[in-house]
Amino acid sequence: MSEKKINTNLFVGAISVDRELSGSAYSEAGTQVQLEIIRLLNEKLDADVQVVSLNPLSVFPNGTFFSKYQKKGNIYFLPFLNLPILKHIIYSLSLLLFLFTFAPKKIIVYNSYFFQNFSIFLYKKFYPKVKIALLVQDVLPVGNGLQSIQRYLDRKSLNWLSYYNLVVPISKHIISDFDIRVPSFVVQGGITKNIIDHFPYANFGNSKFKRVVFAGALEPHNGVHLLIEQWAKQHIQTELHIFGKGSLKEFVSDFAGKYQNIFFHGFAPHTEVQDFISKSMFTLILRYDLGLETKYFFPSKFWEALASDSHIVCNNFNSFPNDLKKYCIMLEADFSNLKCLDDITASNFDLILDRRAYVQNTHMWSQHVDKIIESL
Numbered sequence: 001m002s003e004k005k006i007n008t009n010l011f012v013g014a015i016s017v018d019r020e021l022s023g024s025a026y027s028e029a030g031t032q033v034q035l036e037i038i039r040l041l042n043e044k045l046d047a048d049v050q051v052v053s054l055n056p057l058s059v060f061p062n063g064t065f066f067s068k069y070q071k072k073g074n075i076y077f078l079p080f081l082n083l084p085i086l087k088h089i090i091y092s093l094s095l096l097l098f099l100f101t102f103a104p105k106k107i108i109v110y111n112s113y114f115f116q117n118f119s120i121f122l123y124k125k126f127y128p129k130v131k132i133a134l135l136v137q138d139v140l141p142v143g144n145g146l147q148s149i150q151r152y153l154d155r156k157s158l159n160w161l162s163y164y165n166l167v168v169p170i171s172k173h174i175i176s177d178f179d180i181r182v183p184s185f186v187v188q189g190g191i192t193k194n195i196i197d198h199f200p201y202a203n204f205g206n207s208k209f210k211r212v213v214f215a216g217a218l219e220p221h222n223g224v225h226l227l228i229e230q231w232a233k234q235h236i237q238t239e240l241h242i243f244g245k246g247s248l249k250e251f252v253s254d255f256a257g258k259y260q261n262i263f264f265h266g267f268a269p270h271t272e273v274q275d276f277i278s279k280s281m282f283t284l285i286l287r288y289d290l291g292l293e294t295k296y297f298f299p300s301k302f303w304e305a306l307a308s309d310s311h312i313v314c315n316n317f318n319s320f321p322n323d324l325k326k327y328c329i330m331l332e333a334d335f336s337n338l339k340c341l342d343d344i345t346a347s348n349f350d351l352i353l354d355r356r357a358y359v360q361n362t363h364m365w366s367q368h369v370d371k372i373i374e375s376l
Contacts, residue, residue, distance in 0.1 A: 008047040010104035011038050012095070012120070014111065015053040015075060028270040029300035030137070033365065034110055036192040037135075040369040041108065051075040052098055054091050054116075057082050059147075084146035092119040099123040106376060109134045112161065114153035121163055133166040133376045135187070136174055139296035166376050168368075171319055173295040183375060188298045188319065190365040195307045198274050204309045204356075205349050211239040212282040212313065212341060215273045216301055218246030220290035223315065227286060228255045228262060230335040238341045241265060241280070243273050274304070281347055282329075283310045287317035294318035306359045309352050313341070323362075327355040 013034045041049045051074055057063035060082045067087075070077040078094035080087045092115035100123065109120065112134060124130055139158065142151045158178040161167050167184040169175055175184055216222045225248055231240050232255060242252055245267040256264035268276075277283055283305040287294050295318050305312045312328045314320070331337060 008105045009041065009045055009049045010099075010102065010107045011041060011049055011051045012107060012109045012116065013038075013051065013053050014056045015051070016056055029304070032192055032194055032270075033189070033300065036194065036365050037108070037110070037369060039193075040366055041373075044369065044373055045106075049074065050102060050104070052095055053077050054080070054088075059084055059087070085150050088113060088115040088150060092116050095119045096122060100126075103127065105130055107132045108372065108376075109164075111135065111137050112154065112158055114150070114157040117157045117160055121160065124163070131166075131376050132164045133168060133372055134161060134164045135372075136161070136167065136169040138170065139174060139293065141292055166372065168372060170298050171296055173319075185371065185375070187368045188321065189300055189303050190363050190368050191303045191307050191359055192365055195274075195304050196360070196364075198271070199278060199308045201353075201356075203278065204353060206279075206309075208281045208310070208347055209239075209279055210345075211241055211280045212284055213241050213243070213273075213277050213280045213310070214284040214286075215243040215277070216299075218242075218244045218248040218252055220248070221288055221292045221294070223286035223288045223290075224248055225251055226288070226335070227284070228252065230338055231255075231262060232259055234335070234339055236338060236342060237261065238282075239263065241276070243268050243276070274308075277305075277308055277310055280310055281344070282313050282341060283308060285312060285314045286331075287315065289318070303359075303363065306355060306363070309347075309349070309356075311344070311347060311352070324355075324359075327351065327358070 014030070015034050016031050038049060038051055053075055055067045055077045057067055063082050065082055067077070067080050067082055069079040076098065078091055078098065080090040080094065095116060096119040099119065107120065107130060109132065120132060124132065136158070139155060140151050142148045142155065158174070161178060162181045164182055167180050167182055168187050169184065170186070170188055172186050174180070214224060214227065218224055224242065228240065239261045241263045242256070243265045252264050256262045285299055285302045285305055287297070287299050298319060299317070306324070313331060314328045315331045315333070329340070
C-alpha cells in the first residue's frame with residue numbers, strides 16, 4: 001500500500017475543546033458525530049485529513065472573552081474574540097488564511113454559516129478545482145437579539161449552497177426550500193462506532209429496571225412538559241426519569257417534587273446517562289414544532305437509542321423514518337396510548353436484537369461517509 005499524502009483533505013467543523021467552557025453551546029452528540037466522520041475519513045481516504053474547528057462557546061460574558069489558538073492532534077482550533085457576530089467574522093478570516101496556507105484539494109464542511117461559507121467560496125474562486133461537500137445538520141430559527149442577526153445571515157447563506165460540489169442535508173425540505181441545484185442526498189443522521197461499543201451485544205438480555213428515561217434539552221421542542229403533564233394526568237405507574245437542563249428545568253423539578261414516580265436528575269455526563277439507559281426498559285424520544293422548525297432537524301438521540309438495548313418510545317415527529325417505526329412504540333398525538341407502558345412487563349429482546357442488526361446494516365455513519373466520498 002502506498003503511503004498517504006499529506007494535507008490534501010480538510011474537515012471544517014465545530015468541536016468542543018472543553019465541555020465546561022462551552023456551557024450551553026456544548027453538544028456531546030455533535031462532537032461525537034464529527035469525531036466519527038473525521039475518523040472514517042482518515043480511514044477511507046488516501047490522504048491525511050486536517051481539521052479546522054470553531055470552538056463552540058457561549059458568547060461573552062457567559063463564556064470566555066477570547067478563544068485562543070490551539071492544536072490538539074490534527075485539529076486546529078482557530079482564535080477569535082467571543083463576541084456576537086464578531087466571533088464568526090474573525091474565525092472566518094482565520095479560516096481563510098488557513099485555507100490559503102494548506103491549500104486542501106477536498107473540503108468536507110459540517111454545517112452552514114454565513115461568514116464561514118464566504119471564506120470557503122472565496123478560496124474556491126482562486127482554486128476552482130477544489131471539491132467541497134457540505135453537511136447541513138440543522139437550520140435554526142432566527143429568534144431575537146443580536147444572535148438573530150447571525151442566524152438570519154446563516155439562513156440566507158443556504159441559498160448559496162449550489163456553489164458547493166455536494167450537499168448532504170439532514171432533511172429533504174432543505175433541498176426544496178433553499179433551491180439546492182447541485183448533487184445532493186439526505187442523511188438524517190446515523191450511528192457511531194462509539195455508541196455501538198457502549199452497548200455491546202454481550203450485555204443484551206441483562207435484567208432491566210422497569211423505568212422510562214428522557215434525556216435531552218428541557219425545552220418545548222422536546223415535549224417534556226407535555227409528557228409529564230400526561231404522566232400525572234393519566235396516573236402512569238411506571239417510573240419516569242428525566243435528565244437534562246434548559247428553560248423548563250423548574251417546571252420539571254416541580255412535578256418531580258409532587259409525584260413519587262417522576263424523578264429529575266438534572267444534567268449528567270453523556271456516559272452516565274448511557275449507563276442509566278442500559279439498565280432501563282424504555283428510552284423516550286419526542287420532538288415538536290415548538291420553538292424550532294422540525295422539518296429542518298432530526299433528533300440525534302434517536303440514533304443512540306436505536307443502538308441501545310432499551311425499547312424506544314417516540315411520537316411521530318417530522319420525517320420519522322418509515323423503515324424504523326416497527327421497532328418503536330409510537331405514541332398517539334394526544335398521548336392516549338401512554339398507559340400501554342404500564343402493561344409491558346418484560347423487554348422483547350428478539351425485537352431489540354433485530355433492530356440493532358438492521359440499523360447496523362443500514363444507518364451507520366460509516367455507510368454515509370462511503371457515499372460522501374464516492375459522490376465528491
